[in-house]
Amino acid sequence: MLVFALFFLVFVYYRGLDSEMFTQSQATLNLHYGAINTLFLLTSSWFVVLALHAVRQNRIYRARRLIALAGTCGFGFAVVKVFEYGEKIRSGYVLTTNDFFMCYYGFTGIHFLHLMIGMCVLVFLWFKCKSLIAVGDVKPGDIQTFESGGAYWHLVDLLWIVLFPLIYLVK
Amino acid sequence: MLTFLNTPITYIWLLLATLTAVSWGLADGVVQESPSQMQWLTGALMFLAFFKVRLVIMHFMEVATAPTALRTIFEAWVAVVFSAIIIVYLDCV
Numbered sequence: 001m002l003v004f005a006l007f008f009l010v011f012v013y014y015r016g017l018d019s020e021m022f023t024q025s026q027a028t029l030n031l032h033y034g035a036i037n038t039l040f041l042l043t044s045s046w047f048v049v050l051a052l053h054a055v056r057q058n059r060i061y062r063a064r065r066l067i068a069l070a071g072t073c074g075f076g077f078a079v080v081k082v083f084e085y086g087e088k089i090r091s092g093y094v095l096t097t098n099d100f101f102m103c104y105y106g107f108t109g110i111h112f113l114h115l116m117i118g119m120c121v122l123v124f125l126w127f128k129c130k131s132l133i134a135v136g137d138v139k140p141g142d143i144q145t146f147e148s149g150g151a152y153w154h155l156v157d158l159l160w161i162v163l164f165p166l167i168y169l170v171k
Numbered sequence: 172m173l174t175f176l177n178t179p180i181t182y183i184w185l186l187l188a189t190l191t192a193v194s195w196g197l198a199d200g201v202v203q204e205s206p207s208q209m210q211w212l213t214g215a216l217m218f219l220a221f222f223k224v225r226l227v228i229m230h231f232m233e234v235a236t237a238p239t240a241l242r243t244i245f246e247a248w249v250a251v252v253f254s255a256i257i258i259v260y261l262d263c264v
Contacts, residue, residue, distance in 0.1 A: 005252045012256050016263015035195040039188060046184035049231050050175065151232050158227045165216040169198035171209040
């Protein structure tokens with residue numbers, strides 16, 4: 001979170017050095033993609049919290065379905081992001097175009113990497129549900145596993161909550 | 172069947188989604204405003220963003236019920252990063 005806080009400040013600082021170029025570059029982005037992706041991540045985080053509640057109540061089948069729904073939302077985010085990257089690259093906006101696009105690809109790319117790790121965490125939790133169904137009992141350590149995995153996924157969510165307005169909306 | 176959805180977390184999610192829609196609408200409706208209006212808009216958008224971040228930390232990550240030290244660290248992160256962004260933004264415009 002400290003590293004991302006620095007990313008946010010670096011972006012605002014460089015924006016101030018050439019706000020006209022940043023505003024022009026920002027206008028090439030489709031803010032609807034960013035907003036839809038915010039809704040995807042918020043919804044996936046909600047599913048993860050509900051899944052944790054279900055695990056605490058020993059309702060593992062429900063938890064597994066909720067983890068799958070969270071993963072589907074995460075996948076939705078990835079599809080929109082890849083589509084958006086493709087659209088920008090085809091239009092000639094790449095990492096080296098200017099400082100705005102260096103920040104755009106750099107920061108959203110690092111966030112995307114965290115999202116991919118988070119997707120792996122969700123897959124792990126899904127298989128954990130499967131093994132808990134086989135065992136038929138939830139131990140305190142299992143709940144901690146879900147709490148830790150969930151906290152990581154929420155971290156991915158909250159970093160995007162700041163990146164979205166910073167990159168797509170701030171004027 | 173879906174009674175498990177009737178929890179405070181669902182209302183937090185609805186609030187988060189609504190605030191996202193508000194930010195979306197605010198930014199989408201902007202054509203060409205004066206610099207001071209842009210500064211207010213930016214301030215409002217960042218305030219909404221960090222309010223949402225705090226909701227996620229407190230309610231989704233359950234920091235609201237965590238030990239005071241942990242809660243203080245997260246509250247400080249939200250306050251310091253939000254303030255720093257606004258200060259750097261205003262200093263650079």
